[in-house]
Amino acid sequence: MARIFVAILLPDDVVTHLHEHLDALRTARPDLRWIAPHNYHLTVRFLGECGPREVDRQIDHWSGRAAQSAPLNLRLHGAGTFPHDWAAKVLFADVAGDRDAFTALAGPQQQPHVTLARTRQSADLSGAVLELSSYVGPPWQAREIAVVRSYLRGSGERGPRYEPIERLALTGR
Numbered sequence: 001m002a003r004i005f006v007a008i009l010l011p012d013d014v015v016t017h018l019h020e021h022l023d024a025l026r027t028a029r030p031d032l033r034w035i036a037p038h039n040y041h042l043t044v045r046f047l048g049e050c051g052p053r054e055v056d057r058q059i060d061h062w063s064g065r066a067a068q069s070a071p072l073n074l075r076l077h078g079a080g081t082f083p084h085d086w087a088a089k090v091l092f093a094d095v096a097g098d099r100d101a102f103t104a105l106a107g108p109q110q111q112p113h114v115t116l117a118r119t120r121q122s123a124d125l126s127g128a129v130l131e132l133s134s135y136v137g138p139p140w141q142a143r144e145i146a147v148v149r150s151y152l153r154g155s156g157e158r159g160p161r162y163e164p165i166e167r168l169a170l171t172g173r
Contacts, residue, residue, distance in 0.1 A: 001049045003150040006062050008042040008072070008142045009164065010114070015040050017137050018076060018093060022116065025131055032091065032117035032128075036159055040114050042074070042095060044106045044145055059147050059166045066145050066168035069105045072098040075139040076114060079132035081125050088125040091117040093135065105145070105170075144169050 010018075019037040026034050047058055077096035081088035095102070095112035102112045119125075146164040153160060 001051055002055055003152065004047040004050045004055060004058060004165075005148050005150060006044040006047065006058075007146055007148050008044060008074070008144075009146050010040050010042065011140050014076065014137055014140055018114075018116075018135075021132075021135055021137075025128060029117070029128060031123070032119050033159075034117045035115055039159060039162055040116075041148070041162070042112055042114055042142075043110070044102075045110060055147075055165070059168075062145060062147060063166075063168050065105060066170050066172075068172040069101065069170045070172045071170045072101050072105075072142040073139060074098060074102075074112075074142055076135065076137035078135060079116070079129045080113065081129060085126040085129050086124050087122040089119055089122055090115055091125050091128055093132070093137070097139070142170065 015037050018040065022034070026032075050058060074095055074097040076093040078094040080092055080094050082090040082092070092113035092115050095114070099112060103110070106112070117128075144167050147166040147168070149163045149165050151161040151163065
């Protein structure tokens, strides 16, 4: 079984810009579990545990969806939380740009975002959201989606490890 999701991977310059912008906030909020910059991504769909045949089926499915979607012009802009700023478990960077095209690709239940930090206990992250409200990252064009395998780490290790197993070009018009 493999833990799988579909994502838009961020270009290096977007990752660097965001990570550097978060320096002061990471220092101010050491209570949060900050996502490693090499793990930043824009989730298109979480698929969960899949056997080998299901992985192949999902690759075929998402290959077809990618072929129907044109490249997306995106930019990270502002921030938000899940579920609420005053009782949050997740802090994320919001996404601006081709949001309607993202929804057409990912489905209406997927809110485009890049997870920045998590907390085990609900926390008031309204100050962090306010701090990031004016953040504007560099624009980029997402030209592919990736089917990604997630390896959960063992005790003593920090965060999961992600491995793209298939990259699918966004080639629609």
